Amino acid sequence: MTQAGHPGHAHAAPPPWRDVRVLRVAVQLAVLLAVGIGVAYLINNLTTAMGERGLSFGYDFLDRRAGFEIGESPVPYTASDTYGQAFLVGLLNTLFVSVVGIVLATLLGVVIGVARLSPNWLVSKVAAGYVEVIRNTPLLVQLFLIYFAVLLQLPAVRDTIALPGSIFLNQRGLFVPGPQLSPTFGTWLAVLGAGLAVAVGARVVASRREASGRPSHHLGLFGALAFIGLAIGGWVIVGDAPLTFDLPVPGRFNFSGGLALSTSFTALAAGLVIYTAGFIAEVVRGGIQAVRRGQLEAARALGLSEVDTLRLVVFPQALRVIVPPLTSQYLNLAKNSSLAIAVGYPDLFKVGTTMANQTGQPVPVIALVMGTYLAISLATSLLMNLYNRRVQVLER
Amino acid sequence: MSSRVVPVGFLLVALIIAACESSPSPSPSAAAEETAAPTPAPPPAEGRLALVQERGMLICGINGGLPGFSFLDSASGETTGFDADFCRAVAAAVLGDPTLVEFRTLNADARGPALQSQEIDVLIRNTTWTVTRDTDWGLFAPTTFYDGQGMMVRSADGIESLADLEGATICVQTGTTTELNLADTFGAEGIDFTPLPFGEIEQTYSAYDEESCDAVTSDRSQLLAQRTTLSAPDDHVILDVVMSKEPLGPVVPHGDEAWFNVVKWVVFATIEAEERGITQDNVADMVDSDNPIIARLLGADGDLGLRLEPDWVVDVISAVGNYGEIYERNLGPGTPFDLDRGPNSLWTEGGLLYAPPYR
Numbered sequence: 238m239t240q241a242g243h244p245g246h247a248h249a250a251p252p253p254w255r256d257v258r259v260l261r262v263a264v265q266l267a268v269l270l271a272v273g274i275g276v277a278y279l280i281n282n283l284t285t286a287m288g289e290r291g292l293s294f295g296y297d298f299l300d301r302r303a304g305f306e307i308g309e310s311p312v313p314y315t316a317s318d319t320y321g322q323a324f325l326v327g328l329l330n331t332l333f334v335s336v337v338g339i340v341l342a343t344l345l346g347v348v349i350g351v352a353r354l355s356p357n358w359l360v361s362k363v364a365a366g367y368v369e370v371i372r373n374t375p376l377l378v379q380l381f382l383i384y385f386a387v388l389l390q391l392p393a394v395r396d397t398i399a400l401p402g403s404i405f406l407n408q409r410g411l412f413v414p415g416p417q418l419s420p421t422f423g424t425w426l427a428v429l430g431a432g433l434a435v436a437v438g439a440r441v442v443a444s445r446r447e448a449s450g451r452p453s454h455h456l457g458l459f460g461a462l463a464f465i466g467l468a469i470g471g472w473v474i475v476g477d478a479p480l481t482f483d484l485p486v487p488g489r490f491n492f493s494g495g496l497a498l499s500t501s502f503t504a505l506a507a508g509l510v511i512y513t514a515g516f517i518a519e520v521v522r523g524g525i526q527a528v529r530r531g532q533l534e535a536a537r538a539l540g541l542s543e544v545d546t547l548r549l550v551v552f553p554q555a556l557r558v559i560v561p562p563l564t565s566q567y568l569n570l571a572k573n574s575s576l577a578i579a580v581g582y583p584d585l586f587k588v589g590t591t592m593a594n595q596t597g598q599p600v601p602v603i604a605l606v607m608g609t610y611l612a613i614s615l616a617t618s619l620l621m622n623l624y625n626r627r628v629q630v631l632e633r
Numbered sequence: 634m635s636s637r638v639v640p641v642g643f644l645l646v647a648l649i650i651a652a653c654e655s656s657p658s659p660s661p662s663a664a665a666e667e668t669a670a671p672t673p674a675p676p677p678a679e680g681r682l683a684l685v686q687e688r689g690m691l692i693c694g695i696n697g698g699l700p701g702f703s704f705l706d707s708a709s710g711e712t713t714g715f716d717a718d719f720c721r722a723v724a725a726a727v728l729g730d731p732t733l734v735e736f737r738t739l740n741a742d743a744r745g746p747a748l749q750s751q752e753i754d755v756l757i758r759n760t761t762w763t764v765t766r767d768t769d770w771g772l773f774a775p776t777t778f779y780d781g782q783g784m785m786v787r788s789a790d791g792i793e794s795l796a797d798l799e800g801a802t803i804c805v806q807t808g809t810t811t812e813l814n815l816a817d818t819f820g821a822e823g824i825d826f827t828p829l830p831f832g833e834i835e836q837t838y839s840a841y842d843e844e845s846c847d848a849v850t851s852d853r854s855q856l857l858a859q860r861t862t863l864s865a866p867d868d869h870v871i872l873d874v875v876m877s878k879e880p881l882g883p884v885v886p887h888g889d890e891a892w893f894n895v896v897k898w899v900v901f902a903t904i905e906a907e908e909r910g911i912t913q914d915n916v917a918d919m920v921d922s923d924n925p926i927i928a929r930l931l932g933a934d935g936d937l938g939l940r941l942e943p944d945w946v947v948d949v950i951s952a953v954g955n956y957g958e959i960y961e962r963n964l965g966p967g968t969p970f971d972l973d974r975g976p977n978s979l980w981t982e983g984g985l986l987y988a989p990p991y992r
Binding site for chain 2: 286289292304305306307308315316317385389390393394408409488489490491493500501578579581583587590591593594595596597598599
């Protein structure tokens with residue numbers, strides 16, 4: 238091809254400093270070198286500074302006795318366990334609140350996102366108001382509000398609200414009966430499995446019919462009924478109750494036994510859900526609006542109901558647009574959970590700072606905490622990317 | 634409250650900055666003087682004492698949220714308290730002016746890194762002297778306040794001993810020795826409890842005030858001070874137990890013995906002044922004292938090796954008074970705290986305060 242400006246030298250190779258291929262590689266090498274030097278300089282600074290201050294970089298302390306208690310733990314933990322185990326407790330607490338937060342924030346976000354597009358003036362304005370207020374105030378402020386101004390204003394322990402079914406609510410938390418497995422649980426689980434198989438089978442048949450254009454809603458209902466029937470029937474047949482319940486009992490200071498949902502956890506989870514749902518709502522709205530109007534009109538022309546239009550036509554196409562930004566919101570939620578200490582929830586970051594403080598080894602501990610958050614985020618991204626690949630339309 | 638997140642990220646940055654300051658150049662001022670003096674390298678600055686004097690300002694790490702020790706007085710807008718006055722005493726000794734202090738508020742988690750990264754000159758923040766901190770954080774100057782860990786509960790709950798707290802939820806501030814002592818004491822006595830941790834002092838006591846926990850534990854002096862900030866101070870009692878030894882005192886960053894000696898002897902000077910009866914009011918007259926001990930303390934024999942002005946003790950005492958005066962002004966009977974001197978009396982009166990000879 239003839240290059241503009243060089244009519245006479247059409248086929249001669251340009252000198253290297255004008256060859257775009259050489260330049261591309263050269264620029265990349267230069268940038269890489271600059272970044273490498275920058276990173277090396279910072280690392281060198283850090284190690285030099287730590288050496289001068291007599292700080293060592295190592296993780297020996299992970300095997301030492303932690304010596305501090307953690308209020309909430311999904312696994313048994315006492316002060317005589319190691320720092321490593323304390324760190325694990327913090328990690329599990331972070332994962333727990335993140336998973337609960339992500340599930341609930343997604344549900345709430347979708348509802349609000351759809352509501353914002355509702356033709357009902359009141360519904361759409363309420364949803365818009367929610368999004369604007371929540372999205373534009375800091376999460377930390379919201380957490381304080383939820384914890385100190387809402388949840389701690391619930392009745393004190395002595396004035397506990399007793400709900401039917403041994404459920405108790407006070408400012409320390411929500412206490413519900415905790416399920417305990419009994420010996421017959423295995424048998425019942427097998428019956429339950431059979432029920433699940435029937436329900437899944439019904440669902441598969443239903444979706445096949447739907448795909449072939451003959452939707453049948455009562456098949457799904459049949460599956461659900463079969464599952465419930467087998468579950469109840471199995472419970473009666475196995476004789477002894479497969480599950481017993483450990484009831485919360487009032488103690489001198491608070492309820493013990495059963496399952497407790499602490500106020501700290503509730504405040505953090507609620508704060509994360511409410512905050513992140515505001516962003517997810519906008520992501521969902523954007524995704525829905527990205528579906529062409531013609532698709533909607535075509536669905537209506539086919540006589541699909543409003544629900545079916547959303548479920549079968551709009552959402553599958555909107556998901557393509559929704560999933561990538563949704564991933565970012567999930568990552569934000571997991572990282573924002575590090576504000577836990579503000580409401581007294583012992584998460585990864587809280588345990589990490591306590592460890593840094595008590596061991597006098599802030600740099601290794603912070604590096605460990607950062608690495609752990611990075612791992613959580615990368616794992617979340619990976620899962621979401623796999624899902625994203627599934628929902629993308631295969632384009633030719 | 635963003636200070637929860639800031640100090641840790643800050644730490645890395647601070648370490649890097651500290652490294653930039655110290656590793657490539659012999660002194661922080663060298664970069665500025667590079668152009669001015671090309672031939673002979675300027676004599677290296679003599680440690681932190683020279684650094685503070687050159688800066689003309691003492692950077693003092695304090696709590697900032699603890700009435701009686703260091704607290705922003707809403708009436709005057711000044712930082713007041715026992716710890717704050719010791720910051721001023723150091724400034725008076727080094728700079729001759731007690732007002733040349735930059736108070737830096739640090740939460741419990743941030744104080745260690747602040748010392749390690751050397752971003753503060755001295756930490757006077759009700760900090761307990763322990764062997765780990767002495768080796769990891771910095772050097773502990775003499776104890777200014779002998780304290781012990783206590784437990785505050787609501788009087789309506791009828792709690793009389795720690796054993797009555799079986800099953801209770803206890804509020805505690807993280808990053809403190811208190812958090813560890815709590816686990817130690819209750820573990821040793823086999824008492825079950827649930828800790829409710831907070832990063833900031835304000836939230837710890839708000840949560841207790843809102844009945845989020847049944848008890849709150851900390852140094853007894855802190856409990857007394859914080860009780861005055863609760864919505865109904867009279868509804869709370871401090872149990873008659875002492876769970877630990879909590880010697881609180883100033884800490885200076887590692888690696889500068891001359892600076893450590895300055896801070897150490899400022900504390901001793903206030904104690905010695907009380908023992909010799911030198912007060913804020915009579916210090917000017919005492920300079921001419923016939924008593925050689927008093928005359929030496931107030932500068933008659935010149936500088937005794939600290940490289941301060943010979944009459945630095947006069948500056949300190951006329952600025953903040955002797956130990957007894959600092960104590961009375963901030964924690965004594967005239968204050969809401971009305972704290973008994975107890976172990977914080979002079980050794981001559983059965984207390985633990987004992988200054989080595991100034992000669």
